[in-house]
Amino acid sequence: MNNKYVAEPYKVKMVEPLRILSKEEREKAIKKAGYNTFLLDSSDVYIDLLTDSGTNAMSDRQWAGLMMGDEAYAGSRNWYHLEKTVQEIMGFKHVVPTHQGRGAENLLSQILVRPGTYIPGNMYFTTTRAHQELNGGTFVDVIIDEAHISDREDVPFKGNIDLKKYESLIKKVGAENIPYICVGVTVNLAGGQPVSMKNLKEVYELSHKYGIRVMFDCTRYVENAYFIKEREEGYKDKSIAEIVKEMFSYADGATMSGKKDGIVNIGGFLAMNEEELYQKATALVVVYEGMPSYGGMSGRDMEAFSIGLKEALDDHYIKHRVEQVKYLGDKLIEGGIPIVKPIGGHAVFLDARKFLPHIPQSQYPAQALAAEIYIESGVRTMERGNVSAGRNKEGKEYFPKLELVRLTIPRRVYSYAHLDYVAEAVINTYERKNQIKGLKFTYEPPVLRFFTGKFEPIE
Structure with a gap:
């Protein structure tokens, strides 16, 4: 068979209901969270691609x-x-x-x-x-x-x-x-x-x-x-x-x-x-x-x-796991979205500097993009750029060459239909990219600031 994706090497035994807020509710939620997706309540998230850390579905x-x-x-x-x-x-x-x-x-x-x-x-x-x-x-x-x-x-x-x-x-x-x-x-x-x-x-x-x-x-x-x-x-x-x-x-x-x-x-x-x-x-x-x-x-x-x-050592399990990530990456490439290539093993990474070229790195384009994807769709992603890099011992920001947004796929959790929704959400956000504004800190922790820092848009 010549399917476009690798079928799941498991069957569903239990389900967890999901809900999606209205766009107005999402705008209020991200503002309350200081435009930091880490600070969103999970009950306000439709598809959660914040991390693959501890978010996996365990087997029977x-x-x-x-x-x-x-x-x-x-x-x-x-x-x-x-x-x-x-x-x-x-x-x-x-x-x-x-x-x-x-x-x-x-x-x-x-x-x-x-x-x-x-x-x-x-x-x-x-x-x-x-x-x-x-x-x-x-x-x-x-x-x-x-x-x-x-x-x-x-x-x-x-x-x-x-x-x-x-x-x-x-x-x-x-x-x-x-x-x-x-x-x-x-x-x-x-x-x-x-x-x-x-x-x-x-x-x-x-x-x-x-x-x-x-x-x-x-x-x-x-x-x-x-x-x-x-x-x-x-x-x-x-x-x-x-x-x-x-x-x-x-x-x-x-x-x-x-x-x-x-x-x-x-x-x-x-x-x-x-x-x-x-x-x-x-x-x-x-x-x-x-x-x-x-x-x-x-x-x-x-x-x-x-x-x-x-x-995790099962060859069928790991093939599906990595190829599911590739499926999402290929969808985004088809939609003209700038991503890190080759597609990695646990996530698809959006290139925020190419996605939002009008926002300087000092205004945290990856952080802004993650917030906008949530507003667009209820999908939670995370920043992996200047905010994550933090500051050196002298207090100066690192400004890494890669300014990324990570779309992280939990193991054995989401279907290909969910990934189709994610791809559409990112593409829709890209179509209105020029409307997206940079951010500035309203609260900056001294260490690992990406976890609990808060922001507001720069008008």
Whole structure:
């Protein structure tokens, strides 16, 4: 069969009713929220594409696993199941549970990052960089240049580390001042872009040459494995599980938010091979998260997490997941909408600077566009541009090259009909783009301002 889309590898067993406000009601709601889609009430949202973090639909087996929750304060059997699952899938010796990914980032940064240290990575992620900077470190972007060009469709692995940039940094600041390199698989703020297996191996070899740890941000590692299977020579006939196992053989550890490729609503972990790092992490997790056998998660959550990690490796599941994102991206391309290409693994990213060329970056075009899409349709998206980038230590805005709006697809939640509605909403917004105004802050938090900042239109 030659369908235009990949049919769902599941059937619906439960539904949640949706409602859509009138346009007048939506205008009042976004104004009350300070033109920040994060501050909208979920009951005021029709289709929620804010994030794929914790917004997934769990399977019947995961729901059954909730009933198997062992809520012992220490030594829960669900913890041992989760630990064994991570060790089998990724191959790491040690696992420290956390309530979500940023809990793992906090542990790693507190243990390894010090004032005067540098942490290279393939483009920053908001919470990751915040933890590094709060501990006195300096993030350095060593991603390939093409990652910053939204329409470079001919680059299949835009998440790759630029080895020359990386080695140049090592020689400049000294390997002893680089506690680890953080490799995102995939790279969220580049548009959900993957890293090739060849590049992962080269980064690992170069790092170990200088005695530097390689730590993955493996939040969406299954999506990365799918792109390797589809785009990299020699992997077409390998299973997703086999590709994943090889990927992690080129890492010394990883932080994980289970709320994405774990297909659950909460949970995460820090994994590693190094015994000393493990001992420090287990001591610190008690302070911030909980016992080393639950780390802020309930037993039932750990059981659902371990089941979800296994389900995510299913080749049919991940094909549908990534191809559903591509379906929306292709619809927008057909409608003449400027997006990041190639289409990524978890979201479609609108290029707000090309969408709204009349709004300077200092007036937050991506933030304005996300608000306007909500007003148009009740669809909630999110800004990934200057607001997310924040300010440096001197208080100056970063002004990243990519000023994006993210349309993030939750796993196993929406139908193709929902995505058709989203595409139409974005296209309708594009047709009245010249009417959209820039924004200014009315409240700016000192850290991670995109979560709770408030704005108003510039008249």
